[in-house]
Amino acid sequence: SAVISQKPSRDICQRGTSLTIQCQVDSQVTMMFWYRQQPGQSLTLIATANQGSEATYESGFVIDKFPISRPNLTFSTLTVSNMSPEDSSIYLCSVERLAGSTDTQYFGPGTRLTVL
Amino acid sequence: DAKTTQPPSMDCAEGRAANLPCNHSTISGNEYVYWYRQIHSQGPQYIIHGLKNNETNEMASLIITEDRKSSTLILPHATLRDTAVYYCIAKGTGTASKLTFGTGTRLQVTL
Numbered sequence: 001s002a003v004i005s006q007k008p009s010r011d012i013c014q015r016g017t018s019l020t021i022q023c024q025v026d027s028q029v030t031m032m033f034w035y036r037q038q039p040g041q042s043l044t045l046i047a048t049a050n051q052g053s054e055a056t057y058e059s060g061f062v063i064d065k066f067p068i069s070r071p072n073l074t075f076s077t078l079t080v081s082n083m084s085p086e087d088s089s090i091y092l093c094s095v096e097r098l099a100g101s102t103d104t105q106y107f108g109p110g111t112r113l114t115v116l
Numbered sequence: 117d118a119k120t121t122q123p124p125s126m127d128c129a130e131g132r133a134a135n136l137p138c139n140h141s142t143i144s145g146n147e148y149v150y151w152y153r154q155i156h157s158q159g160p161q162y163i164i165h166g167l168k169n170n171e172t173n174e175m176a177s178l179i180i181t182e183d184r185k186s187s188t189l190i191l192p193h194a195t196l197r198d199t200a201v202y203y204c205i206a207k208g209t210g211t212a213s214k215l216t217f218g219t220g221t222r223l224q225v226t227l
Contacts, residue, residue, distance in 0.1 A: 107159035
């Protein structure tokens, strides 16, 4: 399995500000993903973080709102920009070692964000 | 990826087997059945996955019907720490195939 850490684990932010969440894996992985879990809801995929190129966003999510970086095979960041209370959620990163295989996807502990 | 259907909630007495059903009647031949659980807003935890044969690991057993249209996750001796939301997900092996979470089954293990 992969050991995944996220920073910060939680934060309370003011509306209109931005927060960058970091995801660090203990080994090189091919695929990294970012999910959002709104209160009382299931997980929704935001985007796939691609190493060396722009992230691939799912329908309803845009780069201006959720810019993503992936500088290497063990690290990625997600920024939640110009936050509003509706952005209050748990943000989770996940990883998959081998693309397109039956390899298991593992999740980080999540970042709990509250926007006031 | 095929849609899955799970009951919204189930109860199980501690020490008894918890059998969580999942319907995936439109699953295609190259899609695997994955099970994850999420304990109180922590990151989802992988449990088990399978294609068509039954699978067992230290956490659970996965029974997939011969026609692959449904499966059952079995926790052989449920404990209070198994109280969680359990997600059954059908996922292919292509790079375009994503892990898509439904609403899952909320399992409550009681004394």
